[in-house]
Amino acid sequence: MTQPDVTVVIGAYEAMPYLVECLASVEAQTIDPGRVEVIAVDDGSTDGTGEYLREFADRAPMSVTVLRQENSGGPSGPRNVGLGKAAGRYVFFLDADDRLGPEALERMVAMADRAGTDVVLGRVEGVNRSAPKSMWGRTLERTDVFSSNIMFTLSAQKLFRRELLDRHGIRFDESLFTGEDALFTMEAYLRADGVSVIADHTCYYLVGRDDGKHVTKSGGYVLRFDSARALMNLIADLVPEGPRRDRLMVRPFTITLLPQFGPRFLKDSDEVRRHKLSLAQPLMDVHWTEGVAARLKVEERLRLHLVAEQRLELLTELLEFVRTKQQAPAVLGRRGRRVHLAYPHFRDRTAGIPDSVYLASPREARTVPGYREGGARSVLRRAARKARRVLTPSRRTTPDGSAAAA
Known part of the structure; x- marks a missing residue:
């Protein structure tokens, strides 16, 4: 056959x-x-x-x-x-x-x-x-x-x-x-x-x-944490630490874990809220890295930062803000080359959340009036323009009106 x-x-x-x-x-x-x-x-x-x-x-x-x-x-x-x-x-x-x-x-x-x-x-x-x-x-x-x-x-x-x-x-x-x-x-x-x-x-x-x-x-929330844990562990087992692993970890963090701390969280009982945070803690301790955080939108990053820190009250306040669909004010710095999105508790000394958690990605920042895109590429472009000015001979005008190199 x-x-x-x-x-x-x-x-x-x-x-x-x-x-x-x-x-x-x-x-x-x-x-x-x-x-x-x-x-x-x-x-x-x-x-x-x-x-x-x-x-x-x-x-x-x-x-x-x-x-x-x-x-x-x-x-x-x-x-x-x-x-x-x-x-x-x-x-x-x-x-x-x-x-x-x-x-x-x-x-x-x-x-x-x-x-x-x-x-x-x-x-x-x-x-x-x-x-x-x-x-x-x-x-x-x-x-x-x-x-x-x-x-x-x-x-x-x-x-x-x-x-x-x-x-x-x-x-x-x-x-x-x-x-x-x-x-x-x-x-x-x-x-x-x-x-x-x-x-x-x-x-x-x-x-x-x-x-x-x-x-x-189908299935309750505990099953979602089981699923997130299994996928995170698989990625960690097969991909060495570094940017490639961080990129793949975005998937279980945003698709599987993050929804458990979204609008539905506000409807959960206090007991369920604390249970969800306890289920998330070992995942955050092992797999939440700066490299993963840097790949997320500010609001996603802030939510997961508060989950990692087990800050239940601050997380609830953030979700109430998100539920109202308010826009977080943009705060420009470094002559417009850096944007922070001022979600709740931004630069609140009592909360003690680092500014880096609120730092907008280039994609988010491009929607902000006054933003000037910076970073390595812009620095290289400025250096190249400066080099061209240095290497290109200046021009002077001769008595007959023609241009000549200096």
Whole structure:
């Protein structure tokens, strides 16, 4: 039997009626059906999901295997079961309530074969829900997690070279009930020999369920801290200290941890607030660095600084300010080349927060009237202009009115 090019792994739990369009999108793929196998794992559904999968297997033009198991409580188990049975050169994880775009598999496999990369990201669009956007600026045949925005899409719906996953034993962590795909995908990015991005063709539709049961919306706040801890530890294990690690740490700090100390924090009981701070403290102690802080917006940096310092009262006051959607006044210094954003407690001696926490990034500062961009590049430009003045001969006027070098 010829090895399939791609195995589509579908973990399905109570997926009706969304499963109908999901499987239709698989059946409509333009890639030769002989190059595809589908492994669908019914995770203990009771709504007809299993029956519909078996009907699909009977009529589908490609090889379809349907497995049934007792409910595992999360997406990791079914995905691992499907991955363990996969025979394809590549594996694609398709959620049962989402759907593939036209030509998705054909384009992604062709990209991986042409570029020799281990992971391929196909453009994602949201249907009744948001989808990541910052990584789709242009198609990239070969990039990596340090020189692109792919770290901001860590969902599992990507094409992975199966040999990469098997060689490193990359599997979904079944102890996590949220963020398990972020851990899996980040490890694949870091171990991959190149990543490709297809930005000019929608390969995946992320569908928002009307019943609100999408897995990423479930789980309490403790699970979010578990997810942040796991991702931070993975990054620290695989990337040496320095700017590259700091850059990747921005992802778990801003996407996973920071929302726990956003507007919802004001609605939490005092007990929950203190519990969240206690859960965050070991993460801040180990992974919060100046390099990470410098990459954040002032308001984000200030929030996390107060979390690191366990300043509950000041954090609450800051969030009340943010909730009113007030603009923090800009304070210019160094002849307009430095901007501080005066959020609450700026230069308040009692609070004792360093000015550096309020220092605007160049992107934030450029929106402030009167700001003059400084930094190393500006210094070099000024030095170059001075050198040209010194090296260029001055001109003087001769008695006949012509110019001559001095």
